[in-house]
Amino acid sequence: MSQENLIPLLPVWDQPDTSRIPFWAYTSKDIHKQELEKLFYKGHWCYVGLEAEIPETGDFKRTVVGERSVIMVRDAQGGINVVENVCGHRGMQFCREKHGTVKSFVCPYHQWNYDLEGNLQGVPFRRGVKQDGAVKGGMPKDFNPKEHGLTQLQVARRGGVVFASFDADVEPFEDFIGPEMLAYFDRMFNGRKLKVLGYNNQRIPGNWKLMMENIKDPYHPGLLHTWFVTFGLWRADNRSELKMDRHHRHAAMISTKGEGGKNAQTTNISSFKESMQLNDPRFLDVEMEPWWNGPTAVMMTLFPSVILQQQVNSVSTRHIQPNGHGSFDFVWTHFGYEDDTPEMTERRLCQANLFGPAGFVSADDGEVIEFSQQGFEQKPFHRTLAELGGRDIEDTDHMVSETLIRGMYKYWRKVMGV
Amino acid sequence: MNMEIYLQLTEFNQEYAAAVDAADWDRWLEMFTDDCTYRVQSRENFDRNLPMAALSLSSKGMLKDRIYGITETIFHDPYRQNHVISAPRITSISTGLIEAQANYAVFRTKNDGIAEVFNVGRYLDRIRQTPDGLRIESRTCVFDNDMILNSLIYPI
Numbered sequence: 252m253s254q255e256n257l258i259p260l261l262p263v264w265d266q267p268d269t270s271r272i273p274f275w276a277y278t279s280k281d282i283h284k285q286e287l288e289k290l291f292y293k294g295h296w297c298y299v300g301l302e303a304e305i306p307e308t309g310d311f312k313r314t315v316v317g318e319r320s321v322i323m324v325r326d327a328q329g330g331i332n333v334v335e336n337v338c339g340h341r342g343m344q345f346c347r348e349k350h351g352t353v354k355s356f357v358c359p360y361h362q363w364n365y366d367l368e369g370n371l372q373g374v375p376f377r378r379g380v381k382q383d384g385a386v387k388g389g390m391p392k393d394f395n396p397k398e399h400g401l402t403q404l405q406v407a408r409r410g411g412v413v414f415a416s417f418d419a420d421v422e423p424f425e426d427f428i429g430p431e432m433l434a435y436f437d438r439m440f441n442g443r444k445l446k447v448l449g450y451n452n453q454r455i456p457g458n459w460k461l462m463m464e465n466i467k468d469p470y471h472p473g474l475l476h477t478w479f480v481t482f483g484l485w486r487a488d489n490r491s492e493l494k495m496d497r498h499h500r501h502a503a504m505i506s507t508k509g510e511g512g513k514n515a516q517t518t519n520i521s522s523f524k525e526s527m528q529l530n531d532p533r534f535l536d537v538e539m540e541p542w543w544n545g546p547t548a549v550m551m552t553l554f555p556s557v558i559l560q561q562q563v564n565s566v567s568t569r570h571i572q573p574n575g576h577g578s579f580d581f582v583w584t585h586f587g588y589e590d591d592t593p594e595m596t597e598r599r600l601c602q603a604n605l606f607g608p609a610g611f612v613s614a615d616d617g618e619v620i621e622f623s624q625q626g627f628e629q630k631p632f633h634r635t636l637a638e639l640g641g642r643d644i645e646d647t648d649h650m651v652s653e654t655l656i657r658g659m660y661k662y663w664r665k666v667m668g669v
Numbered sequence: 670m671n672m673e674i675y676l677q678l679t680e681f682n683q684e685y686a687a688a689v690d691a692a693d694w695d696r697w698l699e700m701f702t703d704d705c706t707y708r709v710q711s712r713e714n715f716d717r718n719l720p721m722a723a724l725s726l727s728s729k730g731m732l733k734d735r736i737y738g739i740t741e742t743i744f745h746d747p748y749r750q751n752h753v754i755s756a757p758r759i760t761s762i763s764t765g766l767i768e769a770q771a772n773y774a775v776f777r778t779k780n781d782g783i784a785e786v787f788n789v790g791r792y793l794d795r796i797r798q799t800p801d802g803l804r805i806e807s808r809t810c811v812f813d814n815d816m817i818l819n820s821l822i823y824p825i
């Protein structure tokens with residue numbers, strides 16, 4: 252490698268296909284800015300929250316689309332609006348609370364006032380002040396409040412989940428996620444009201460795509476997640492499938508846990524211990540639920556912003572919130588369903604110990620992402636390898652493939668034009 | 670104020686800090702009753718009455734399982750903890766049971782040698798007086814910094 256190639260100035264995809272991914276895809280600031288534009292702000296629906304988080308009129312939740320602060324709010328008609336958290340006047344991020352209930356939005360700087368759809372309603376001293384019989388100051392005669400509302404995003408709601416887009420021309424949500432993924436989406440969000448159990452937040456010092464890839468990578472769970480294997484929740488011979496939408500941007504890893512015990516597949520893995528028992532079996536006190544229709548785990552990536560998790564009884568959304576090319580916040584919203592018994596709620600909470608920043612399983616993922624990023628940063632001219640299962644992109648009926656990662660980068664290259 | 674209990678509890682919390690900072694998990698475990706609960710919960714969830722916690726263990730068996738995870742299964746960057754625990758604030762004393770709080774700050778130092786503020790919050794405690802000394806029946810670590818720096822492995 253010659254010296255001038257050590258830091259690639261131009262992001263050129265110098266690999267034959269997407270089974271090898273250049274490190275610059277994770278380390279370039281310019282690429283990151285373009286990703287925000289092309290993936291988060293145009294042409295895609297991004298996750299913003301659950302309807303159950305804002306049940307009443309005026310309830311709001313502050314969140315982000317990409318790196319732009321937005322507010323999801325319930326209006327008086329029961330509708331849900333998503334508006335950008337930037338005042339139309341001096342551009343201030345006026346909403347400081349993470350959630351709450353309001354009658355209208357007011358920017359404290361100059362008291363500009365917006366209704367729950369983001370329309371500008373009130374501008375103090377718009378008509379100036381009367382002094383000595385004359386009107387002094389105020390906005391120009393042609394000032395039109397309609398032009399100075401908050402930026403209003405497109406909103407899509409399905410099964411109690413809310414997505415938003417800055418792009419007025421974005422395709423309908425159902426087309427965006429496609430029929431293959433829609434079936435799994437509807438399986439999890441089948442119209443029952445959701446019950447929010449709470450949040451976990453972690454800041455992971457790695458490129459945001461690494462989290463998408465983590466949930467498109469069925470190679471690692473049985474190897475990295477020793478806990479999964481030790482207690483028999485993950486086995487290479489579990490019945491499983493990998494599926495994608497037609498663009499290969501979204502994916503689902505679907506698996507069905509078989510019966511436990513020793514066989515060639517598990518004994519291959521050094522961490523399998525047949526005799527290991529939990530001191531408290533409640534961590535894995537799994538109860539089959541009718542809506543599963545078979546699979547015990549379905550992990551979906553809806554590109555680019557969210558992961559939908561069903562791992563036995565633990566269900567959550569995991570929101571990817573980039574901050575720069577080398578870091579993202581990962582916000583988990585755990586939930587249950589309105590008809591859950593108290594025992595089922597308890598079970599979901601108990602199994603949540605496997606997930607999140609302190610999870611028996613998920614803690615591993617945040618750590619490896621951090622150290623992957625460190626590897627990329629020191630060697631930006633190099634590339635990762637994703638050749639397990641070949642170099643093609645196709646759905647599979649097994650877990651021994653990195654096809655979903657190859658698929659995602661095929662789509663990524665197309666949209667990014669690299 | 671009952672000075673004896675105040676001093677006992679102060680000493681107990683300092684012993685707790687010493688145990689977790691030394692990664693002496695057997696000693697940590699001994700400081701709990703058998704039917705204990707131990708939770709590490711963000712202030713966001715706590716203030717909103719949401720039951721979710723980063724870590725929610727509700728028996729000594731679960732504490733043991735957590736230690737097994739920490740020591741045997743979870744992959745993570747090695748790090749050291751340093752706890753600074755304030756004097757306790759006792760809110761009630763009844764037969765054999767003390768309810769108290771204490772502020773804490775936990776600093777994390779990885780092998781690169783840079784110490785950072787890792788977790789800051791307060792303990793909400795129910796402490797049993799037993800023939801063997803004080804034991805934690807319930808400790809909830811309510812932390813202010815909702816955004817965890819990647820992962821939280823060791824008990825707080």
Ligand SMILES: [Fe+2]
Nearest residue numbers: 465471472616
């Ligand atoms: Fe993982």
